Amino acid sequence: MSSRPRVLVLAEPDPELPPPPLGLIPPDVDVVEVHGTPTAAQLGDAEVLYIWDHRFADLAGVLRSAERLRWVHAASVGVNRLICPELTERGVTLTNSRGVFDTPIAEWVLAAVLSHVKGIADTLALQRTGRWQYRTTGRLAGKRAAVVGTGSIGRTIADRLSRLDVRATLIGRRESGDLAAVAAEVDILIAAVPLTPATTGLIDAQVLAALGPDGFLVNVGRGPTVVEAALVEALRVGTIAGAALDVFEVEPLPADSPLWSMPHVLVSPHMSGDYVGFEVDMMGVFVDNLRRWLRGERLHNIVDPALGYVRN
Incomplete structure (x- = not known):
């Protein structure tokens, strides 16, 4: 031996x-x-x-x-x-x-948020049909973001956003107790929390309603942090403007999930940190x-x- x-x-x-x-x-x-x-x-x-x-x-x-x-x-x-x-x-x-994974996940979040604000998906769709359609898009500078999760990933996301003149706030366990109030004050809500009993179902219909019709949700933590049925409904009726999702309640995301084909939704196969x-x-x-x-x-x-x- x-x-x-x-x-x-x-x-x-x-x-x-x-x-x-x-x-x-x-x-x-x-x-x-x-x-x-x-x-x-x-x-x-x-x-x-x-x-x-x-x-x-x-x-x-x-x-x-x-x-x-x-x-x-x-x-x-x-x-x-x-x-x-x-x-x-x-x-x-x-x-x-x-x-x-701190920096690569933060880079993924930046890419997703910039793509949404700058309407990149719409630009690509027009390009595929050969349409020249002038339009204006949004600005990321000056937006307000809340990053739920104060671990090293959340801190890196907030740091990178702040370098692009986003007013980014870190939300820890205490502040997440009234996440609807937090969501009501921001344009972008980013979930970067581990899955625990306290974070399961943390982002529900009430939080999404508070985020509002111009709000954008990003989830790079764990799928069950977001109540997926509530998110689908919020996207369907326009309660929020869009979402970028790298994690889901069930993975791989089932082929019949409406998230695959919803406009202004980015579906990523749990790879935001992999490089x-x-x-x-x-x-x-x-x-x-x-x-x-x-x-x-x-x-x-x-x-x-x-x-x-x-x-x-």
């Missing part, structure tokens, strides 16, 4: 995503790549679990079978699928990949923490299981 720590990497193959660059992991540990549910033998000596497979949702079962497991790292920012009582009961540390080479940067976060763990130092990006995210 090897005396070196064992790291299990859960990496179910996904044709849409790059495989984990395991060669970047330092040679101080034994790395075992697992496809599917790890066996009792694989878990027996494992001290570290790296969950590369974003679809994995049975951490509780793994923890009950892994006596030596002390640290779980997620190759994602959202960890709602992994939160379970066994984390606290077993004293297992959970970390995530916070920081990797060429993101898997290398994501592995870098884990490797940095792994070196800390081997030296007995405090890890970065420790998730509070009671909150469901990393404390700021």
Whole structure:
């Protein structure tokens, strides 16, 4: 039996995503790549679990079978699928990949908001039909935006918007208690929150009505944060002007969802943070923490299981 720590990497193959660059992991540990549910033998000596497979949702079962497991790292920012009582009961540390996606998600939000304000979808539609139709569009400068979520992604979005002269306000847990009042004061409402009991259904019909007929909704957090049926109705009757959505209640978005064909709606397949080479940067976060763990130092990006995210 090897005396070196064992790291299990859960990496179910996904044709849409790059495989984990395991060669970047330092040679101080034994790395075992697992496809599917790890066996009792694989878990027996494992001290570290790296969950590369974003679809994995049975951490509780793994923890009950892994006596030596002390640290779980997620190759994602959202960890709602992994939160379970066994984390606290077993004293297992959970970390995530916070920081990797901050800038690319903020860039996606800027692109979506600018596209809406500048009427890019309408321009492309006219171009496809060969129509030269002069018209004026809006200005982003001077708009008011509320970014719901004060984590690193939300802070980066607000920073980038402010550089374009948008009056961006960060909305945390306390302020989100009366989100309708917040929505009534802004032109753009951006959801960048993790999925927790407190954020499920946070943006409902009342909030959308307060956002108003010129309002624009962006969701780059988790789908169930928005009551999708209420959003569809609000878009259908013109309660709000449009939406840019990267996440949905059900993913992939069902083919019969009306969101696919609604005007002034951008449907993105949960890819706002993904960019060429993101898997290398994501592995870098884990490797940095792994070196800390081997030296007995405090890890970065420790998730509070009671909150469901990393404390700021």
